[in-house]
Amino acid sequence: MIPNLETTTPMKSSEERAHESGRRGAVGTRPASVSPRPHQGAGTVEPKLTVRGLNAWYGKNRALHDVNLTVAPRSVMAAIGPSGCGKSTFLRCLNRMHELIPGARAEGTLLLDGQDLLGRDVDPVTLRRRVGMVFQRPNPFPTMSIRGNVAAGLKLNRVGGDHQEIVERTLRQSALWDEVKDRLDASALSLSGGQQQRLCIARALAVEPEVLLMDEPASALDPIATAKIEDLIHELKERYTIVIVTHNMQQAGRVSDHTAFFYMGDLIEVGPTEKIFTNPSEKRTEDYVTGKFG
Amino acid sequence: MNALGWRRFVNAFWTVASGTGVLVALVPLASLLWLVVSHGAKGLSASFFVSLPTPVGEPGGGVGNAIVGTFFMVGLASLMALPVGVGAGVYLAEKGDGPAGRAIRFTAEVLSGVPSIVIGIVAYGLIVTQMKRFSALAGGVALALIMIPSLARSTEDFIRLVPTALREASLALGVPGWKTSLRVIIPTALGGIVTAVLLAVARAAGETAPLLFTALNNQYWNTDPTQPTASLTVQIYNYAISPYEDWHSKAWTAALVLLLLVGLLNLMARLLSRNRMAGAR
Numbered sequence: 001m002i003p004n005l006e007t008t009t010p011m012k013s014s015e016e017r018a019h020e021s022g023r024r025g026a027v028g029t030r031p032a033s034v035s036p037r038p039h040q041g042a043g044t045v046e047p048k049l050t051v052r053g054l055n056a057w058y059g060k061n062r063a064l065h066d067v068n069l070t071v072a073p074r075s076v077m078a079a080i081g082p083s084g085c086g087k088s089t090f091l092r093c094l095n096r097m098h099e100l101i102p103g104a105r106a107e108g109t110l111l112l113d114g115q116d117l118l119g120r121d122v123d124p125v126t127l128r129r130r131v132g133m134v135f136q137r138p139n140p141f142p143t144m145s146i147r148g149n150v151a152a153g154l155k156l157n158r159v160g161g162d163h164q165e166i167v168e169r170t171l172r173q174s175a176l177w178d179e180v181k182d183r184l185d186a187s188a189l190s191l192s193g194g195q196q197q198r199l200c201i202a203r204a205l206a207v208e209p210e211v212l213l214m215d216e217p218a219s220a221l222d223p224i225a226t227a228k229i230e231d232l233i234h235e236l237k238e239r240y241t242i243v244i245v246t247h248n249m250q251q252a253g254r255v256s257d258h259t260a261f262f263y264m265g266d267l268i269e270v271g272p273t274e275k276i277f278t279n280p281s282e283k284r285t286e287d288y289v290t291g292k293f294g
Numbered sequence: 295m296n297a298l299g300w301r302r303f304v305n306a307f308w309t310v311a312s313g314t315g316v317l318v319a320l321v322p323l324a325s326l327l328w329l330v331v332s333h334g335a336k337g338l339s340a341s342f343f344v345s346l347p348t349p350v351g352e353p354g355g356g357v358g359n360a361i362v363g364t365f366f367m368v369g370l371a372s373l374m375a376l377p378v379g380v381g382a383g384v385y386l387a388e389k390g391d392g393p394a395g396r397a398i399r400f401t402a403e404v405l406s407g408v409p410s411i412v413i414g415i416v417a418y419g420l421i422v423t424q425m426k427r428f429s430a431l432a433g434g435v436a437l438a439l440i441m442i443p444s445l446a447r448s449t450e451d452f453i454r455l456v457p458t459a460l461r462e463a464s465l466a467l468g469v470p471g472w473k474t475s476l477r478v479i480i481p482t483a484l485g486g487i488v489t490a491v492l493l494a495v496a497r498a499a500g501e502t503a504p505l506l507f508t509a510l511n512n513q514y515w516n517t518d519p520t521q522p523t524a525s526l527t528v529q530i531y532n533y534a535i536s537p538y539e540d541w542h543s544k545a546w547t548a549a550l551v552l553l554l555l556v557g558l559l560n561l562m563a564r565l566l567s568r569n570r571m572a573g574a575r
Binding site: 102126129132135140203204 | 391457459460463464465466467468469470473474477481482484
């Protein structure tokens with residue numbers, strides 16, 4: 001199984017270096033020491049997200065073991081791995097949705113622009129405005145119109161400004177504007193599944209997050225709608241930092257700059273997507289990406 | 295008989311058996327409707343809905359005051375029961391997984407199983423003995439006590455039907471939990487909650503026992519909550535236990551009116567819940 005990497009844009013060298021450090025810290029299941037933050041040398045980009053020693057539990061069940069990685073700004077990081085490997089848990093730790101599940105908790109260091117996010121004094125509500133999320137199944141608010149859905153975050157958070165303008169801009173960003181501009185007041189449920197998912201992306205973008213988390217955003221969609229979402233991801237990374245969980249390795253190959261492979265709660269390997277798929281350092285990564293298991 | 299024949303026989307047997315079960319179950323319903331309509335329809339007239347009751351032997355007269363009284367007391371009961379019942383339901387659905395929630399849920403279950411005559415006695419002890427007078431207020435309290443537990447449980451059920459995905463979508467936008475409940479979850483469950491309210495109202499409108507010694511009865515118009523008040527159900531009861539033939543026929547007609555009223559409420563509830571389902575695909 002050889003993923004199509006042609007659409008993957010070449011990485012900038014600065015980003016490359018930022019990620020090298022992340023990979024070094026992440027290789028192996030129990031790094032003896034936490035990897036240092038990358039130096040702010042000339043041409044080195046400060047990571048958008050830094051994850052150090054992240055552990056997550058569901059009750060007594062440990063779902064993540066000491067995960068270490070960094071995500072460069074305006075890049076796409078894909079998390080892959082078999083079902084139950086912890087990749088979704090990892091994603092949900094990044095905006096602290098994980099802790100909403102009764103009995104679930106997470107420990108470790110999670111930095112957004114160098115600011116700690118897991119501290120007791122950090123308000124998860126404020127964090128979630130900076131780290132948006134798109135879910136596996138399209139979940140528009142059924143009681144609201146298309147317009148209402150996009151503006152929901154602004155309205156519910158009492159954010160001022162020209163909502164009309166933001167609705168149009170985010171719908172254009174999510175490549176949905178032309179399809180819905182004549183029926184903005186129609187129910188969000190009147191849209192097809194793929195349109196609903198792009199609506200959910202517009203809704204997440206409207207609150208102007210810096211990071212966008214996507215939890216298998218195309219797994220409930222047909223191939224055409226999937227292609228649209230993937231094109232969209234390419235455009236969105238001009239402005240946002242994206243972390244995407246996917247079951248589909250070809251998709252990871254097509255959309256991501258870097259790929260993290262999770263297995264049984266461990267981060268096995270993280271690095272440039274091309275390297276993960278063609279020349280992985282770890283045997284388990286190779287077995288997974290070549291389809292020997294998973 | 296070969297295997298296929300045997301299977302056909304078993305199939306036919308159980309089809310007939312279950313069909314018979316349905317017919318038997320329908321007999322009481324059909325006979326109830328038939329009895330009420332056949333006895334009640336002939337007394338039905340416009341004046342029956344708007345007139346005061348008349349003494350024995352006097353023609354005409356109606357149950358206008360009882361209809362108003364039923365609406366009045368159910369209204370009073372709804373004013374008390376809606377905030378408490380729906381509020382408790384929201385609490386149970388949102389925060390009801392702890393020991394407090396379990397205690398409330400258990401209480402609501404026990405309370406909804408209490409015979410309505412006992413609820414009437416409680417309202418009598420709480421209100422009538424204090425005011426030293428039968429009153430619409432006491433009747434309203436009794437009906438509210440009947441409405442609250444069923445409202446709480448059905449509100450909880452309807453809110454729990456709202457997919458977790460919607461709650462997560464709202465929280466992921468950085469909307470606080472309480473606002474997510476108020477602006478996203480409850481509006482989504484609103485159709486169901488309104489259905490639950492209508493069903494509770496319909497049930498309260500059909501109660502007799504809790505009103506017998508709380509609101510008592512009244513031969514005249516009354517909308518003063520501190521005065522005894524007529525209701526359709528108690529009026530039917532009084533007419534039915536009387537020895538007079540013309541009051542008996544009035545009891546049938548009043549029963550038909552009550553049946554129409556409760557039926558209408560149930561129908562509205564059904565239509566609302568059907569639209570809700572259609573909205574959620």
